Amino acid sequence: MSHGKKKQAPGPRELPGQVRERAGAPMLVILGSVGEAAHLVRTLALPGTTCFQLDLYPAERLSEELGDSASVVTRPDLWDLPAEFASAIYLPQKGGERELKIDMVEQAWHVLRPGAPLLIWSPYDTDPFFPNLLRKIFGRASIYNLERSTVFACVKAGDRPRRRHEVTFQARLAGGPSCRFLSRPGTFSYGRFDDGARALLESVDLVPGQRVLDLGCGCGTNGVFAWQRVGPTGHVTFVDSSVRAIALAQLNAQANGVASFDAFATAAVQGPPEASYDVVLANPPYFAQESIAQLFIARGQAMLKPGGHFWLVTRQPRMIEAMLLETFAEVEAGERRGYTIFKAC
Incomplete structure (x- = not known):
């Protein structure tokens, strides 16, 4: 039996220029794995960055990883945070829950300043899920298909009531x-x-x-x-x-x-x-x-x-x-x- 070289896990994705150009402080990082969120925060190095998580387990690990580089917060809802962010970057995970993606995009609108961008850095080189959702909530979206990822960019404008995504059974x-x-x-x-x-x-x-x-x-x-x-x-x-x-x-x-x-x-x-x-x-x-x-x-x-x-x-x-x-x-x-x-x- 022949033994080839052990495959190495791919390293962090290179941060796209479309994200670098639009990210501004104070910035909000929405979910993402500990490694991906930490890589993003370190690469952009913007003051006043906040990382949002729903779960204390990744939140505590991310806080240890970043130290004073960013504030890591957990809340039951993203819109529990104040509407003070000049940019937000959502890091959906590969194979992630469809309904959670809808919920995070909906709630992200409510934590941005007027005119501030939401950037979604998808792990898929083509991602058909987000375009219609973003147009429905933000009105329009720019799409950048890249190697190993897709970036979606949209801007908060106008008014929008809060809409919960929940199921009662x-x-x-x-x-x-x-x-x-x-x-x-x-x-x-x-x-x-x-x-x-x-x-x-x-x-x-x-x-x-x-x-x-x-x-x-x-x-x-x-x-x-x-x-x-x-x-x-x-x-x-x-x-x-x-x-x-x-x-x-x-x-x-x-x-x-x-x-x-x-x-x-x-x-x-x-x-x-x-x-x-x-x-x-x-x-x-x-x-x-x-x-x-x-x-x-x-x-x-x-x-x-x-x-x-x-x-x-x-x-x-x-x-x-x-x-x-x-x-x-x-x-x-x-x-x-x-x-x-x-x-x-």
Whole structure:
């Protein structure tokens, strides 16, 4: 068998002149990977730059990477920022969520000064998604097809009302009362009740009065349905690294009558009191970094009372089982709806 040279990952894309020429301070960088956003900030080196993220995990890494070169902020919505930016650059990721792209472009209009440009630096050399969207929101757009990327440029003009992009869905569990959930792009379980979450909740043992931690809560479906079973003497805590997800979980808990709950936006599962929960429910991203599953397991174990149970749903049972056996004395596994459900204590 012959062994060729190992392929090296491509380095950062060269910043196009169309972006350099139009970027002005104060500049806003919208989403993007940590490496891409940091490369952009360093290359332009504009004073007063702000980087916006929805999730604390990349936000904290980006802040460490940039130091004092830029301010890194997280908000549930982009338009929570003041309309003070002289330019904004959106870095959509390859294969990114369509609805999130629409939402970010819509909200970007509202954080720009009049006459300020929005620049979209797409990772595709041809990108048919943005032209019609930009014309609808900004009126017109210039398009520059380049090697390895496309740049779209448009300018804020006139007035425009705020238009939210969100989906409300209803779900019911095991013949219980139907619940209504608000969801927004960029969060887990957007527009639907996740099948893995349903499988987890159909498997878990809950009794009235228990304290439940919904770890990686998304818009809060697991915690809300857990509340139906632990009742008014119980308590639910929602945890997620996405500040948008936590805002939605709070709204959905209130709308569905959860009387005793709290919520924490945290990248390291910090904030809730340790050794204080009877049950931890975990639904880590199935194909995300292994470190996220490890974090959920380690911090989930720390949150349990003596005799408490950690429940996790996954589609990667071999990897997860090995991690659980390193942390817990007893691990059981079952299957439901094509998912593996682990119970550990």
